[in-house]
Amino acid sequence: xxxxxxxxxxxxxxxxxxxxxxxxxxxxxxxxxxxxxxxxxxxxxxxxxxxxxxxxxxxxxxxxxxxxxxxxxxxxxxxxxxxxxxxxxxxxxxxxxxxxxxxxxxxxxxxxxxxxxxxxxxxxxxxxxxxxxxxxxxxxxxxxxxxxxxxxxxxxxxxxxxxxxxxxxxxxxxxxxxxxxxxxxxxxxxxxxxxxxxxxxxxxxxxxxxxxxxxxxxxxxxxxxxxxxxxxxxxxxxxxxxxxxxxxxxxxxxxxxxxxxxx
Ligand SMILES: Nc1nc2c(ncn2[C@@H]2O[C@H](COP(=O)(O)OP(=O)(O)O)[C@@H](O)[C@H]2O)c(=O)[nH]1
Ligand SMILES: [Mg+2]
Numbered sequence: 001x002x003x004x005x006x007x008x009x010x011x012x013x014x015x016x017x018x019x020x021x022x023x024x025x026x027x028x029x030x031x032x033x034x035x036x037x038x039x040x041x042x043x044x045x046x047x048x049x050x051x052x053x054x055x056x057x058x059x060x061x062x063x064x065x066x067x068x069x070x071x072x073x074x075x076x077x078x079x080x081x082x083x084x085x086x087x088x089x090x091x092x093x094x095x096x097x098x099x100x101x102x103x104x105x106x107x108x109x110x111x112x113x114x115x116x117x118x119x120x121x122x123x124x125x126x127x128x129x130x131x132x133x134x135x136x137x138x139x140x141x142x143x144x145x146x147x148x149x150x151x152x153x154x155x156x157x158x159x160x161x162x163x164x165x166x167x168x169x170x171x172x173x174x175x176x177x178x179x180x181x182x183x184x185x186x187x188x189x190x191x192x193x194x195x196x197x198x199x200x201x202x203x204x205x206x207x208x209x210x211x212x213x214x215x216x217x218x219x220x221x222x223x224x225x226x227x228x229x230x231x232x233x234x235x236x237x238x239x240x241x242x243x244x245x246x247x248x249x250x251x252x253x254x255x256x257x258x259x260x261x262x263x
Pocket of ligand 2: 032
């Protein structure tokens with residue numbers, strides 16, 4: 001079994017670091033988030049291109065932070081960008097516990113949604129279970145509450161919030177000395193880890209899961225067609241078969257997830 005998961009090994013055993021992968025578009029404040037979390041200038045904020053890793057202790061936790069290469073603005077993802085994303089993942093092997101998706105507190109447009117959606121698709125549907133949004137430019141919030149911001153920002157941000165199950169945190173990187181904002185974020189990250197049974201994100205595992213899911217779905221469709229043949233061409237009873245199978249499909253999915261999380 002993978003020993004890269006955070007577990008309490010009892011007294012005398014050091015807890016492995018919480019592995020955080022920071023992703024998002026260029027110039028959104030990703031490196032600044034890494035620096036605020038670690039409480040030091042670990043990452044360049046002048047626009048360095050390559051992914052980088054830094055270790056440190058922050059608010060009583062051991063952290064491993066990977067600042068992934070920034071995403072471009074094209075919906076069509078250049079090959080180099082995909083490779084960079086895989087490289088960033090490999091820097092936090094066996095996998096990040098939590099992905100921090102950085103979004104500046106500005107207008108969240110439809111094209112930003114599309115950019116994020118395409119990149120996250122590379123990482124499979126399962127990646128959303130391990131993702132929280134980190135809003136930067138927290139200093140812009142002023143008198144507006146986050147709830148108001150989310151409610152008035154339109155359906156694209158709503159989509160993102162739903163994908164992340166409303167798991168978000170606001171950071172003001174201009175006040176890195178405010179450690180409460182950091183401990184709040186780390187608490188949230190640890191909650192996500194707990195929700196996932198202590199398991200980190202593994203692209204390999206989720207790809208296998210999706211393959212297995214498609215295989216079972218294919219088999220189910222074949223069985224349905226066979227049944228349809230048997231029932232006859234008038235379609236009588238078919239609606240019942242289809243509903244039943246759809247329900248069965250969800251159960252298969254749930255069982256696969258159980259398999260992944262509990263072995
Ligand atoms: N006012 C303000 N500026 C920020 C904040 N976070 C980042 N910035 C600025 O945004 C710019 C881009 O930040 P950087 O961390 O390099 O972004 P990256 O390209 O995504 O890594 C820099 O000039 C930062 O100082 C924030 O919370 N508030
Ligand atoms: Mg940067």
